[in-house]
Amino acid sequence: xxxxxxxxxxxxxxxxxxxxxxxxxxxxxxxxxxxxxxxxxxxxxxxxxxxxxxxxxxxxxxxxxxxxxxxxxxxxxxxxxxxxxxxxxxxxxxxxxxxxxxxxxxxxxxxxxxxxxxxxxxxxxxxxxxxxxxxxxxxxxxxx
Amino acid sequence: xxxxxxxxxxxxxxxxxxxxxxxxxxxxxxxxxxxxxxxxxxxxxxxxxxxxxxxxxxxxxxxxxxxxxxxxxxxxxxxxxxxxxxxxxxxxxxxxxxxxxxxxxxxxxxxxxxxxxxxxxxxxxxxxxxxxxxxxxx
Numbered sequence: 087x088x089x090x091x092x093x094x095x096x097x098x099x100x101x102x103x104x105x106x107x108x109x110x111x112x113x114x115x116x117x118x119x120x121x122x123x124x125x126x127x128x129x130x131x132x133x134x135x136x137x138x139x140x141x142x143x144x145x146x147x148x149x150x151x152x153x154x155x156x157x158x159x160x161x162x163x164x165x166x167x168x169x170x171x172x173x174x175x176x177x178x179x180x181x182x183x184x185x186x187x188x189x190x191x192x193x194x195x196x197x198x199x200x201x202x203x204x205x206x207x208x209x210x211x212x213x214x215x216x217x218x219x220x221x222x223x224x225x226x227x228x229x230x
Numbered sequence: 231x232x233x234x235x236x237x238x239x240x241x242x243x244x245x246x247x248x249x250x251x252x253x254x255x256x257x258x259x260x261x262x263x264x265x266x267x268x269x270x271x272x273x274x275x276x277x278x279x280x281x282x283x284x285x286x287x288x289x290x291x292x293x294x295x296x297x298x299x300x301x302x303x304x305x306x307x308x309x310x311x312x313x314x315x316x317x318x319x320x321x322x323x324x325x326x327x328x329x330x331x332x333x334x335x336x337x338x339x340x341x342x343x344x345x346x347x348x349x350x351x352x353x354x355x356x357x358x359x360x361x362x363x364x365x366x367x368x
Contacts, residue, residue, distance in 0.1 A: 093348075093352070094323075094324040096322050097267065097268045097269065097287035097288055097294060098267040098288050098289065098290065099268045099344075099357070100352070102267070102355075105355060106350075106351060106352055106353070111353050130235065131235045131237050132235060150236070151235050151236045153239070157233075157234050157235065159234060165345075167343060169355070169357070170355050180356040182343050187232070189232040190233075190238070192234075193317065193330070195330070206330070206332065208304055208317055208330055209238070209304075210302070210304075215231055215232075215245070216242075216247060217308040217309070218250065218304075218307070218309065218311060219303070219304045219305065220305045220315075221305075221306065221315035221330075221332045
């Protein structure tokens with residue numbers, strides 16, 4: 087790691103040379119793209135996730151388990167992030183994706199770890215239902 | 231009751247009106263990686279039923295105090311009243327840091343999303359690290 091001069095920072099990691107490395111900046115999201123199925127067939131959460139790329143734009147859609155039919159999830163914002171995993175020294179892309187249903191907002195991050203797509207959802211309810219905001223994590227395998 | 235996944239459709243009787251139990255979150259959380267170049271230590275404290283997080287990160291000449299941010303607390307299910315995670319945001323001007331933590335088997339798994347707002351051309355980044363609660367029992 088080289089410390090770059092004259093840059094503001096709040097931790098040494100902010101000065102990691104990898105952050106201005108063109109190889110990191112131009113890393114593709116290939117490992118994330120595709121259709122992913124929940125490893126838990128009985129899930130009452132997200133059944134599947136599809137990550138696509140058109141040009142530089144990434145999209146994340148999902149199918150929530152519904153009472154009768156799946157419920158469509160479409161991320162309002164998707165941001166690619168350089169994934170700086172400390173111990174493994176991996177260099178890859180993670181995604182931050184936000185979903186807004188009006189009555190509920192889900193702030194999520196997605197990453198691939200050893201071929202498994204992991205999503206962590208921080209769900210916040212905005213209605214007056216009394217439900218608790220909650221965090222959950224689900225795992226997906228590549229379908230195609 | 232609206233829901234986007236059936237797990238969120240819960241019986242009204244299952245919803246507790248009790249406030250969230252925050253007792254599992256306050257304390258001093260220490261990074262399990264002694265060689266981290268990111269957040270070294272976090273101090274979570276409770277005041278007036280709210281939680282606040284103070285962060286100390288590794289700098290070139292010692293720890294850098296990020297200051298304090300109020301956190302949003304999350305349970306583990308829509309009916310849970312036990313704090314199992316949190317999120318908060320620090321705005322440094324040149325960058326934002328969005329922290330999302332969840333408790334797993336006593337460890338705090340912290341995800342940090344760093345977004346640069348300056349013209350440095352640095353890539354926004356994501357990192358996950360593990361923190362243990364300092365208990366001072368041994």
